[in-house]
Amino acid sequence: MSLAIVASRAVAGLDAPPVRVEVHLAPGLPLFTIVGLPDTGVRESRERVRAALVNSGYVFPPGRVTVNLAPADLHKESGRFDLPIAIGILLASGQLVEHPDRRIEHFVLAGELSLTGALSPVAAALPIALAVARSQPAAILILPAGCAAQGSRVPGLTVLAAPDLAAVTVHLSGGLNLPHAQMMSCRSEMPDQPAWPCLSDVRGQPAARRALEVAAAGGHHLLLSGAPGSGKSMLAQRLPGILPRLSAEEALEVAAIACLQGDERAAWDACRPFRAPHHGTTPVAMAGGGAGPRPGEVSLAHRGVLFLDELPEFRREVLEMLREPLETGTIQIARARAKVSYPAAFQLVAAMNPCPCGGGLHCLCTPEQRQRYRSRISGPLLDRFDLLQAMPSQDAEWLALPAGEASRCVAERVLSCRNRQTARQxxxxxxLSAGRIESLCPLQASAQSMLRQAMQRWRWSARAVHRVLRVARTVADLEGRSQIDDTHLAEAIRYRRPLASADAIGS
Ligand SMILES: [Zn+2]
Structure with a gap:
């Protein structure tokens, strides 16, 4: 046979579309070409494959070796095609003869070769395994031993761990079996679930604690405003600890994103991510992209919390970029040749000072200065926060206050409230989509007139009204009520007052 076809995978966003690695040998002057839009990484693969074959005791075929990576329009970075190319060359040149029970078409291969023939881990092992399990569940995935454990987390998929090129050829020819990737052996080295700090550390601030619980219970976006030291970040850091645990499917998705980022530790634990990028962060770091490309903060916070401290200090373009993922739960990144998209369904929690000096007792800022400071956050972004909560400065007496309720207790209420929502809708x-709000959030006549008054007073858009109704639904659900009554709606309206009036009342 002078032609061989080996299956591999490219990576596009969180997906890993199939790639056919076709190897053709022909007589002629020695020439080794790889076609199919390869970038530098793939061109370097030529040298690695040649050396790995020779150093593993095989003969690099004389004559013309042509490798085609199809389809041609997929972006194929990284050395993960080394292994399928090398196996293709061995098959095409007759140096490897498959065992009848181990035909190459049953396998998907990915792995970067070192010059000695050893296999180095590839990025995106978990996204590749997820994609193979989805589209070819019967296929057997061969990955480098260093990253195969990640792939083995996908239920139902057979993943084999290969130390080097020779072990793969021995397996395919019916000799010594490659071992199944072991998730457990690796897991023992991984840290336990990080324990989130407990809400009992937060003394006082009953209104803000309540807002945090409502935000957690309904998945709403929260903006905290208060002077430095009022406990905004302390509160925000405790949100993941009261959110329901990730389902197994969600945990895999979160781990796959962490895996693309090369964060092996984060890829292993099953808790909700908490990301707190600095206000100096760049648009690329926030949205994702760059060479690679890599997911940004909005995707690393997927199914978890994105916390932006000192919100007005973030660059305008960084803040405006948040609007797309907040609306759609995904983010599109335009690249030179293609667009990739990553999931980015996060819960946004932000904190800001009430004024440029930080506020507090010694503030001398004028109302104009305060207004200008707040206006750094555009109306459309501000509109996307469901709850605006002011946190008053605490006087020295707070130390004498009793410890707050523990996260464990709050988390129980949040979980039963979430279960209620899932069962209903x-x-x-x-x-909740705008179309379902009317039927799921019915208001009595008195509540309707209360809402109308608030709409007129603060000139709320339809979007703002929908957000108020969603929050009112959560407040009623926390009480286990199917009907939204006046007190539930009043609380939801209170969370949406403009911050200027909230500050006045809060301090
Ligand atoms: Zn001030």
Whole structure:
């Protein structure tokens, strides 16, 4: 046979579309070419494959070796095609003869070769395994031993761990079996679930604690405003600890994103991510992209919390970029040759000072200065926060206050409230579509007139009204009520007052 076809995978966003690695040998002057839009990484693969074959005791075929990576329009970075190319060359040149029970078409291969023939781990092992399990569940995935454990987390998929090129050829020819990738052996080295700090550390601030619980219970976006030291970040850091645990499917998705970022530790634990990028962060770091490309903060926070401290200090373009993922739960990144998209369904929690000096007792800022400071956050972004909560400065007496309720207790209420929402509508209240709000959030006549007054007073858009109704639904659900009554709606309206009036009342 002078032609061989080996299956591999490219990576596009969180997906890993199939790639056919075709190897053709022909007589002629020695020439080794790889076609199919390869970038530098793939061109370097030529040298690695040649050396790995020779150093593993095989003969690099004389004559013309042509490798085609198809389809041609997929972006194929990284050395993960080394292994399928080398196996293709061995098959095409007759140096490897498959065992009848181990035909190459049953396998998907990915791995970067070192010059000695050893296999180095590839990025995106988990996204590749997820994609293979989806589209070719019967296929056997061969990965480098260093990253095969990640792939083995996907239920139902057979993943074999290969130390080097020779071990793969021995396996395919019916000799010594490659071992199944072991998730457990690796897991023992991984840290336990990080324990989130407990809400009992937060003394006082009953209104803000309540807002945090409502935000957690319905998946709503929260903006905290208060002077430095009022406990905004302390509160925000405790949100993941009261959110429901990730389902197995969600945990895999979160781990796959962490895996693309090369964060092996984060890829292993099953808790909700908490990302707190600095206000100096760049648009690329926030949205994702760059060479690679890599997911940004909005995707690393997927199914978890994105916390932006000192919100007005973030670059305008960084803040404006948040609008797309907040609306759609995904982010599109335009690249030179293609567009990739990553999931980015995060819960946004932000904190800001009430004024440029930080506020507090010694503030001398004028109302104009305060207004200018707040206006750094555009109306459309501000509109996307469901709850605006002011946190008053605490006087020295707070030390004498009793410890707050523990996260464990709050998390129980949040979980039963979420279960209620899932049973009723299959999603959290924050995800309710505008079309379903009317039927799921009915108001009595008195509540309707209360809402109308608030709409007129603060000139709320339809979007703002929908957000108020979703929050009111959550407040009623926390009480286990199917009807939204006046007190539930009043609380939801209170969370949406403009911050200027909230500050006045809060301090
Ligand atoms: Zn001030």
């Amino acid at each position: 299959g999603c959290s209240n924050a995800m």
